[in-house]
Amino acid sequence: xxxxxxxxxxxxxxxxxxxxxxxxxxxxxxxxxxxxxxxxxxxxxxxxxxxxxxxxxxxxxxxxxxxxxxxxxxxxxxxxxxxxxxxxxxxxxxxxxxxxxxxxxxxxxxxxxxxxxxxxxxxxxxxxxxxxxxxxxxxxxxxxxxxxxxxxxxxxxxxxxxxxxxxxxxxxxxxxxxxxxxxxxxxxxxxxxxxxxxxxxxxxxxxxxxxxxxxxxxxxxxxxxxxxxxxxxxxxxxxxxxxxxxxxxxxxxxxxxxxxxxxxxxxxxxxxxxxxxxxxxxxxxxxxxxxxxxxxxxxxxxxxxxxxxxxxxxxxxxxxxxxxxxxxxxxxxxxxxxxxxxxxxxxxxxxxxxxxxxxxxxxxxxxxxxxxxxxxxxxxxxxxxxxxxxxxxxxxxxxxxxxxxxxxxxxxxxxxxxxxxxxxxxxxxxxxxxxxxxxxxxxxxxxxxxxx
Amino acid sequence: xxxxxxxxxxxxxxxxxxxxxxxxxxxxxxxxxxxxxxxxxxxxxxxxxxxxxxxxxxxxxxxxxxxxxxxxxxxxxxxxxxxxxxxxxxxxxxxxxxxxxxxxxxxxxxxxxxxxxxxxxxxxxxxxxxxxxxxxxxxxxxxxxxxxxxxxxxxxxxxxxxxxxxxxxxxxxxxxxxxxxxxxxxxxxxxxxxxxxxxxxxxxxxxxxxxxxxxxxxxxxxxxxxxxxxxxxxxxxxxxxxxxxxxxxxxxxxxxxxxxxxxxxxxxxxxxxxxxxxxxxxxxxxxxxxxxxxxxxxxxxxxxxxxxxxxxxxxxxxxxxxxxxxxxxxxxxxxxxxxxxxxxxxxxxxxxxxxxxxxxxxxxxxxxxxxxxxxxxxxxxxxxxxxxxxxxxxxxxxxxxxxxxxxxxxxxxxxxxxxxxxxxxxxxxxxxxxxxxxxxxxxxxxxxxxxx
Numbered sequence: 001x002x003x004x005x006x007x008x009x010x011x012x013x014x015x016x017x018x019x020x021x022x023x024x025x026x027x028x029x030x031x032x033x034x035x036x037x038x039x040x041x042x043x044x045x046x047x048x049x050x051x052x053x054x055x056x057x058x059x060x061x062x063x064x065x066x067x068x069x070x071x072x073x074x075x076x077x078x079x080x081x082x083x084x085x086x087x088x089x090x091x092x093x094x095x096x097x098x099x100x101x102x103x104x105x106x107x108x109x110x111x112x113x114x115x116x117x118x119x120x121x122x123x124x125x126x127x128x129x130x131x132x133x134x135x136x137x138x139x140x141x142x143x144x145x146x147x148x149x150x151x152x153x154x155x156x157x158x159x160x161x162x163x164x165x166x167x168x169x170x171x172x173x174x175x176x177x178x179x180x181x182x183x184x185x186x187x188x189x190x191x192x193x194x195x196x197x198x199x200x201x202x203x204x205x206x207x208x209x210x211x212x213x214x215x216x217x218x219x220x221x222x223x224x225x226x227x228x229x230x231x232x233x234x235x236x237x238x239x240x241x242x243x244x245x246x247x248x249x250x251x252x253x254x255x256x257x258x259x260x261x262x263x264x265x266x267x268x269x270x271x272x273x274x275x276x277x278x279x280x281x282x283x284x285x286x287x288x289x290x291x292x293x294x295x296x297x298x299x300x301x302x303x304x305x306x307x308x309x310x311x312x313x314x315x316x317x318x319x320x321x322x323x324x325x326x327x328x329x330x331x332x333x334x335x336x337x338x339x340x341x342x343x344x345x346x347x348x349x350x351x352x353x354x355x356x357x358x359x360x361x362x363x364x365x366x367x368x369x370x371x372x373x374x375x376x377x378x379x380x381x382x383x384x385x386x387x388x389x390x391x392x393x394x395x396x397x398x399x400x401x402x403x404x405x406x407x408x409x410x411x412x413x414x415x416x417x418x419x420x421x422x423x424x425x426x427x428x429x430x431x432x433x434x435x436x437x438x439x440x441x442x443x444x445x446x447x448x449x450x451x452x
Numbered sequence: 453x454x455x456x457x458x459x460x461x462x463x464x465x466x467x468x469x470x471x472x473x474x475x476x477x478x479x480x481x482x483x484x485x486x487x488x489x490x491x492x493x494x495x496x497x498x499x500x501x502x503x504x505x506x507x508x509x510x511x512x513x514x515x516x517x518x519x520x521x522x523x524x525x526x527x528x529x530x531x532x533x534x535x536x537x538x539x540x541x542x543x544x545x546x547x548x549x550x551x552x553x554x555x556x557x558x559x560x561x562x563x564x565x566x567x568x569x570x571x572x573x574x575x576x577x578x579x580x581x582x583x584x585x586x587x588x589x590x591x592x593x594x595x596x597x598x599x600x601x602x603x604x605x606x607x608x609x610x611x612x613x614x615x616x617x618x619x620x621x622x623x624x625x626x627x628x629x630x631x632x633x634x635x636x637x638x639x640x641x642x643x644x645x646x647x648x649x650x651x652x653x654x655x656x657x658x659x660x661x662x663x664x665x666x667x668x669x670x671x672x673x674x675x676x677x678x679x680x681x682x683x684x685x686x687x688x689x690x691x692x693x694x695x696x697x698x699x700x701x702x703x704x705x706x707x708x709x710x711x712x713x714x715x716x717x718x719x720x721x722x723x724x725x726x727x728x729x730x731x732x733x734x735x736x737x738x739x740x741x742x743x744x745x746x747x748x749x750x751x752x753x754x755x756x757x758x759x760x761x762x763x764x765x766x767x768x769x770x771x772x773x774x775x776x777x778x779x780x781x782x783x784x785x786x787x788x789x790x791x792x793x794x795x796x797x798x799x800x801x802x803x804x805x806x807x808x809x810x811x812x813x814x815x816x817x818x819x820x821x822x823x824x825x826x827x828x829x830x831x832x833x834x835x836x837x838x839x840x841x842x843x844x845x846x847x848x849x850x851x852x853x854x855x856x857x858x859x860x861x862x863x864x865x866x867x868x869x870x871x872x873x874x875x876x877x878x879x880x881x882x883x884x885x886x887x888x889x890x891x892x893x894x895x896x897x898x899x900x901x902x903x904x
Contacts, residue, residue: 018805039681047801049809071681160612160647169644172685174626191643192621195612228710229491229523231703233624233685250702251683254709258680261713262795265720269791270784277796278806281816285824288788288817292781292825299780300832306773313772317765320772321758324779324888328751329744332722336740339721343714344729349499353470354730357501364733365740372737373744380752436776 014044021052030059038064042071045080049278054083062088066095074107075276082112086119094124097171098145099252102131106141139223140216142256143237143246146170149179150203152186157199159189172249174233178207185213185236185244213238216245223248224256225348264342267424270294294429302327302436309444312452318385319447322394325377326443330401330435333369337362337409338427345417359410366406370399393450397442404438405431466496473504482511490516494523497532501730506535514540518547526559527728534564538571546576549623550597551704554583558593591675592668594708595689595698598622601631602655604638609651611641624701626685630659637665637688637696665690668697675700676708677800716794719876722746746881754779754888761896764904770837771899774846777829778895782853782887785821789814789861790879797869811862818858822851845902849894856890857883 013036020028033041033056041060045053045068057080060068069077069092081089081104093101093116105113105128117125134140148169150159159176163169176194178187187207197206213236214223227235227250234249263273270291275284306313306323313320341358344350350358374395382391408431413423465488472480485493485508493512497505497520509532512520521529521544533541533556545553545568557565557580569577586592600621602611611628615621628646630639639659649658665688666675679687679702686701715725722743727736758765758775765772793810796802802810826847834843860883865875 014803015805037682039683043681043800046799047803047806049806163647164650166648168648172683173644174685191647192625195615195643195646196618196620198616228706229495230489231491231624233626233702250685250706254680254702254706257706257710258713261710261717265713265717265791266795268717268720269788271788271792275792277792277801277810278813281813281820284813285817285820288785288821289824291788292785292821295781295784296777296825296828299777302776302780303773306776310769310773314766314769317762317772320765320769320775321755321762323772324758324776325748325751325755327776328754329748332747333740333744336721336723336743339717340723340727340729343718347498348495349729351466351499353467354499354501358729361730361733361736365737368733368737369740369744372741373748376748 013040014047017044017056018052021055026059029056033060033064038067039071041068046073046076046276047278050079050280053080053278057083062091065092069104070096070100073276074274075272075279077104078107078109078112079276081108086115089116090119090124093120093128098127098131098246099142099248101128102134102141105132106136134216137220138216139214139218139220139237139248140245142220142223142252143216143248144170145246147236147244147247148173148176149183149244150176150189152178152180152204152207153202155200155202156194156197156206159194159203160199172234172251175236175247177236177244177247178203179244183243185211185238185242187211188236211236213242214248215240220256221260221346224253224260227253228257260346264339264346264424267422268339268342268428270425298429298433298436301433302440305437305440306444309440309448312444312448315452316447318387318390319444319451322381322390323440323443326394326397326401327436327439329373329377329398330405330439331432333366333402334405334409334431334435335428337365337406338413338423338431341410341413342424342427345413345423350414355414359407359414362406362410363403364406366403369406370402373402374398389451390447393446394443396446397439400442401435401439405435408434465492466499469496469508470504473507478511481508485512485516490519491523493520498525498528498728499730502531502732505532505730509535514543517544521556522548522552525728526726527724527731529556530559530561530564531728533560538567541568542571542576545572545580550579550583550698551594551700553580554586554593557584558588586668589672590668591666591670591672591689591700592697594672594675594704595668595700596622597698599688599696599699600625600628601635601696602628602641604630604632604656604659605654607652607654608646608649608658611646611655612651624686624703627688627699629688629696629699630655631696635695637663637690637694639663640688663688665694666700667692672708673712673798676705676712679705680709712798716791716798716876719874720791720794720880722877750881750885750888753885754892757889757892758896761892761900764896764900767904768899770839770842771896771903774833774842775892775895778846778849778853779888779891781825781829781850782857782891783884785818785854786857786861786883786887787880789817789858790865790875790883793862793865794876794879797865797875802866807866811859811866814858814862815855816858818855821858822854825854826850841903842899845898846895848898849891852894853887853891857887860886 017029017032041064045056048056093104096104117128120128175188175190177185178189180186187209188211189203189207193206216237216239232250234247236244237246237248239245259273266273266275270288272287341350377398378391378395381394382388412427412431416423416427469481469484493516497508500508545556548556569580572580627640627642629637630641632638639661640663641655641659645658668689668691684702686699688699689697691697711725718725718727722740724739727739793802829850830843830847833846834840864879864883868875868879
């Protein structure tokens, strides 16, 4: 009978493992861990606090180590490997595909990596070094080398007989590759095509002889956007000469797509993408402190700007009360523009051809936003504080800051990308500094001129 | 020969289309649009301003309309459909798979949808209504109905002969489904398995007889996380009785994964996920104003809190200068926690079993953050303003606000999710309001008690 899965099934399973664990029913936990897929074990480990995670790992069959490690995020995986014996790590790594091996090894701390490489036999070490030889985040790094290749002159019947000699095809094989004597990729044949073709035609007649292939040094995020754009399940990887090197499958690309999309959100809050939700308090405090430190400096900078107007502030306390409104609105408006442009760049929509148009557009939105919110805040203040001049001053400051916000929000990520700085990481801090400084200057400066 | 693609190729192609378009070389544009894949045409349209987008659409072969519409994001697609003749829309929709048809129709404005349904012939309208009958964002909504089914008793040889009668298999077919006479799903056979099996064994012998299937009413984000967790390429969809209804393929799931991951980032900045980067100024200004309005209210709320301390502020202008530091640090720290918990919930890591642990952890981080930044700000202020008591006051306020930030950042999303409110959308506004109010109260309140 088929097993119908829904959300509650997975949650229930995780809940019951937790219950057994707390009750000390380790035999049951061990059995459950044995019965559920590696992806679920990984989810369970990632949803557990460090102590429980270590206990669960102890109870997991060593045969499953490799499958589960593949599915874990970097932080969690490194935490577990750091506590394993090098020899057990080596055993787990032996079972991994090339791409997972490269991914796992590349994120390990230097000393752990060295002790693991030392424990490997020569053959495994060579394989590991080959996997690590491609630059991180390139196609070569995420590809698998287990391709099935054909010659163009053989018939479909011969191909099918050849496949029947194998007990199974490499995981997620949907396409076979046609190469010449020099291993140059000359075509591709999907399994579906093979099955719908008459047995006596040759591979040459049914192959796609203009296959799109990926170069080993292409960036992984570019690979991911091609998979998305062309709805691929897999794609061949070739070197600069067009020689077949391996293949990339969609399951690895899915992880990259999620990571790329998450990266912007996490970076904008000053967090590492791979940040483990259940990391110990000390580690998390330390990691987040850099970002808070940067923010403290910008907050002090804003205070220093206000400090220049101390005489004004001491004469009119109402300015102190309203001083946060204009910077806050500028920060929010600028952040909307910044987020939109960062996403547009990630999706490949923003390029040199349209960036000037985009800056002009955001400037125009800043102008109209300025008009709307200046009018509104002027009315609110005029009524609340019964002071029309004060309303006019805050309206002018709002107008200035909204324009600055639109301009900064659109140009910052474009400039930063050209300077090879990640706009998701540093963009929002710089933006907020700009909108704070412009907002305070415009408000307190105008107030000093007209109200004192 | 194989075509090796890298990033620059796609960019160059887009650049030259833009150049031809500006030069009025429409014949060349038309030819290029004809030669590139639908995914690239969609990227080009999404990267263009509204005017160019309309021109390009005019030059696109009607045969490609359906393929390109499928690849576009909601906002852009609706803009284009809104300008097409209903009869042309109907022609494009006829060529779509069920899942793309449902997706396209469901996002259209009511009046456009009605005029299109009216232009359809009965058969197409029935298909459209069937596609729309499943709840939006469910498995039924995103599934395709073009499955290939087998009987368990036939041999591999017979299956292969049967497939050869078809000129091609439905797009992205990697698995065939085995059903009984009642269409109950009883097994699955991958194409790879079929090709590696001996011709005279029966389907029953090689099928996976415990296939995991998805129920039609499962939420699409849950479907996506299962595809990620189990590295699937496709999965069968069944109704409550286990009767096969269709299949979901990874290419549709990839879009959901990207949208889910982007949703949090866009929502946290008060933007719609599908927001078109190149929308006209008026439309963008209007859409963003709701969020700015909400923020203005919270900024006024913070100002009202400061207003309660007007007497204090008029006596000590230095308080006005430093009044923004504590709220700002609280906002940043709280936002880090909020982002982390929201992502943890999206990945399924945060659940009832560990949420109390998580709140305690973030509270502890808030406490240690408080200690660190209170000590630092006290030293800075004591040196800058030569006032130890002032340093002590701001340190106390920082301590209070960091704890409030950790507590609010961790509990808000958990509470909001239980109340079925999207924490990514409303979380950051409420959080900032809390850290502003607590920060100002703690700072100005303590200052009033000890410094005046």
